[in-house]
Amino acid sequence: MRRTLYNQDHEAFRQTLREFIANEVTPYYADWEQTGHPPRDFYLKLGELGVFGIEAPEEYGGAGETSVKYEAIVAEETARAAVTFGGSYVHPSLCLGYLLRYGTERQKREWLPSFISGEQMYAIAMTEPGTGSDLAGMQTTARLSPDGTHWILNGSKTFITGGVLADRVLVVCRTSPAPADNRRVGLSILNVDARSEGFAVGRKLEKLGLRAQDTGELSFTDVKVPVENLLGEEGQGFFYLGENLVRERLTIALTATATAAAAIGFAKDYTKQRTVFGKPVASFQNTKFVLAECATEVEALQAMADRAVELHDAGELTVADAAKVKLFATEVAGRVIDKCLQLHGGYGYMLEYPIARLYADTRVARIYGGTSEVMKSVIAKDLGL
Structure with missing residues (x-):
């Protein structure tokens, strides 16, 4: 049956993307699978192509599109070539939404330009070794420092897509004890710089599939996160x-x-x-x-x-x-x-x-x-x- 989802702009994007995959991905994909991820500069190429900024507002350097149709085209063209873009899919597909929806104007102006260019790659860290789908049961914590200038983050995460190469990670953690009648309360999201002291990347996990997509373990030992890096309201993370x-x-x-x-x-x-x-x-x-x-x-x-x-x-x-x-x-x-x-x-x-x-x-x-x-x-x- 004839599909009616796309217009000429979408198809022009598809053709550009198809050529990019043929030139920049397919010839090297076997090497990426052996390494476990693409080279870091590949993400800069995706940034230059505009993939990371399609749905970001123009004032931050994006294209200002509001449709998920372009993401659907990325899915179709990578599948057609039997490749992936490594762990970078969570960068625009998941992390961008959090920054746009919950970020302050100051945060968006500070974080989005490098996000869109691929200079700062993001991952989101929810799953923990002992919790799986039970997100309300997570044990990673962040407590406010005595002087109120930063959070002190401790805990660990696993199965983090893009976590090995990430420059910044949106870490979901418990910032206040949960009431007995509602474990969902008290979780928050912190934007954590991967270069912070106490932030450690553990094993790059060996998976059955998606072998060119880095999936890792992360740990946090007294990581200091500026209070300005709280995303949205404290306690509303869940x-x-x-x-x-x-x-x-x-x-x-x-x-x-x-x-x-x-x-x-x-x-x-x-x-x-x-x-x-x-x-x-x-x-x-x-x-x-x-x-x-x-x-x-x-x-x-x-x-x-x-x-x-x-x-x-x-x-x-x-x-x-x-x-x-x-x-x-x-x-x-x-x-x-x-x-x-x-x-x-x-x-x-x-x-x-x-x-x-x-x-x-x-x-x-x-x-x-x-x-x-x-x-x-x-x-x-x-x-x-």
Whole structure:
């Protein structure tokens, strides 16, 4: 079915991005996977391309766009090439929203120009070794210094995307004890300079997939954070996280949708070229039926994802809507990519083929940003159950 989501400006951006990926990413991607992340200057190139500032206001050096459609195009084009932009996706997709929504005018003027250029890369640190999805149970703390000039941060975080190369980290921590009847109260967000004394990057975690995306452990030992670096109101951090989960889950859904569509393309190309018993694999009825099923399921998913983008741009995408599209997108992607890998036979298990990378990279989408089980709970609650 013909999509109506994009206009000529979007397609011009797509073409520019496609050329950038072909020249600056694909030739070097195998090396990035071996290293565990792109070279640091790659993020400056993304900044020059304008990727980090698309949704930032013009007065801070951004493009002033308010649509998530450009992010959807990034997801589609990276999936089409079976690559990622390393851990940098959290920089514009997650961290920018916090800075724009909760930052003061002074903070935005100080932080956004270098954010947009890629000179200062951001990560967000929520998850802790002992808490997982239970964010209200986090143990990282920050107490105000006696003279009131800075916070003293202590604790640790894990599974932090982009954490190894990050210059600044939005750290969610407990700044006051939680009332017995509401553990969500008392969490705050601090913008922490990674060069601060006591800030340490631990292991770069070895993952099943997304191997060009650095994921690390962070620890804080009496890290001094200026009081001016508190983002938003003290004690409201948990509620800020909830407000931004809609965008995070939509981003994951868009990536999963793009990846599923790309998998079909890779399977079509492979089965047309590969011969078995003297005939192309694509000529067998089973191949045709499997790809027909996959194409139909992804078509339905694409319509749902496009509608979610439109609702988000209109400010109408609800928490339950985001949970539905993330659940459906990630589950469909898992099924479709598995079927497309099967059509590759033994070669589908070889990392030299893009389908193997997509298979490994996509598995985590049913876990991060809220597991599929959490999404079902959110949806059930919306149903009044």
